[in-house]
Amino acid sequence: MKKDYSYREKKVMTMKTVTEMTGLSERQVRYYETQKLIFPARTSSRTRRYSFSDIETLMDIAEKIEEGVLTREIRDDFDKKRKKIRIK
Amino acid sequence: MKKDYSYREKKVMTMKTVTEMTGLSERQVRYYETQKLIFPARTSSRTRRYSFSDIETLMDIAEKIEEGVLTREIRDDFDKKRKKIRIK
């Protein structure tokens, strides 16, 4: 059974809210999705929905990008972390 | 200083998400606002933003309405509860 309520993970925000909260452009947010760094949900009419968790990930990404890290590297890094969590 | 992060109280959702999560119509959600039962935030372009807390309040309201309680009574009830919390 799936957990019914998790404020942090629930995909509820639209693009506008995300750009407001992160300071990133729509273009940036969508690009990071194509790079498989974030995974917004989609409504029946194709609009994206983001979670608080996504917002936090985006802010991490923004920092790394500023440091000159490539999206490819950020993704590998995320994948590694996910693996570690699974091993635990 | 204001608390910077509270997933539950942060006003981040648009009307569409709210109607999806509560099952209410846009009309109902807006009406309950005119009755001072919920207080969404507004963006610079006038669109409403709701919090998880608002969603929960809306579901409470929906239940009461079904029981035949008047919005006026629901509001008085909410006001009483707020007062109690303050006294504590």
Add this chain to the structure above:
DNA sequence: CGTGTAAGGAATTCTGACACG
């Protein structure tokens, strides 16, 4: 009282592409 609906405008979102590099 509480809610549905049609109306018309404004703001939002989406995709694919050109651009720079």
Add this chain to the structure above:
DNA sequence: CGTGTAAGGAATTCTGACACG
């Protein structure tokens, strides 16, 4: 590589009003 932008269509949101009652 990462991001800006103009383009055009589709979906969303808003307000004020008429309707029923």
